[in-house]
Amino acid sequence: MDTFCEITWIGLAVVVVGIWLHTIIASPRGKGPLWLKIRTIRLLFDSAGLLLPGKGRLIVGWLARLAAVVVVSSTVVLAITGFIPALRGERLSGYLLLIHVSVGPVLVVAATFWVLVRAARFTFGASDWYALKAAVLRDRWFGPSPTYPGPVAKVCFWALATLILPLGLSIVLSMFRIFDTETLIFMEEVHRYCALAFCGLGLIYAYLVARHRAFDVRSNDLEGKETCYGDDGTTKLSQIRKTEPC
Numbered sequence: 001m002d003t004f005c006e007i008t009w010i011g012l013a014v015v016v017v018g019i020w021l022h023t024i025i026a027s028p029r030g031k032g033p034l035w036l037k038i039r040t041i042r043l044l045f046d047s048a049g050l051l052l053p054g055k056g057r058l059i060v061g062w063l064a065r066l067a068a069v070v071v072v073s074s075t076v077v078l079a080i081t082g083f084i085p086a087l088r089g090e091r092l093s094g095y096l097l098l099i100h101v102s103v104g105p106v107l108v109v110a111a112t113f114w115v116l117v118r119a120a121r122f123t124f125g126a127s128d129w130y131a132l133k134a135a136v137l138r139d140r141w142f143g144p145s146p147t148y149p150g151p152v153a154k155v156c157f158w159a160l161a162t163l164i165l166p167l168g169l170s171i172v173l174s175m176f177r178i179f180d181t182e183t184l185i186f187m188e189e190v191h192r193y194c195a196l197a198f199c200g201l202g203l204i205y206a207y208l209v210a211r212h213r214a215f216d217v218r219s220n221d222l223e224g225k226e227t228c229y230g231d232d233g234t235t236k237l238s239q240i241r242k243t244e245p246c
Helices: 003-025 033-051 059-087 094-122 126-137 151-175 181-215
Strands: 225-229 235-239
Touching (some): 003 033, 003 059, 033 181, 059 181, 094 151, 151 181
16 A cells, blocks of 8 residues: 555544544534434435526536536546555556546636635635634634634635636646656646545535535523624624525
């Protein structure tokens, strides 16, 4: 087993075990891993209708949701076709190589569009500091809106956006006969480790978003109300409405 295989297995174990422990430690009693899985599956079914064009929906937002689905699907296909041969100590070839090369550009295009459309949602502000502080002090804190992903998810988002460039260029540049053998081998290693980091961060980001969606509506002592912290750190109470999140 080479170094990349060992790092892959260790990295995958750390991410999966870390997510599992977080669902146990950071979740309220009775809302652990099983509850989160069931809640996430229900939310996915409830949100399936958003993938269809509808009256009153912005075309850009609809395309961004489709792009997100394409990103997730293509990442799964690329991970399967790319990592299975690598973990077996084999070279990527045959039909797996054909599928990998065909799906790769789809991921790059869809991910680039998704990042450009959703970038404004992931800008950092004062609310990130209050969320981080509340997490460290284990205080109750709710994001300012159901679309608020949290500071850690924002870091993952920008890390994924950054990895898109070397992930694609490392392969595209290696197709030109202007580099020596050592440089080509180096580019292949860059592609492999960038892909590993992309998948690991993608799992963490997907977990954080799913967790936020599952817990984004929680009532406080006032029935029918929820507490929200704005970018200036102030609190406000607003009626819980699906069309008017606070």
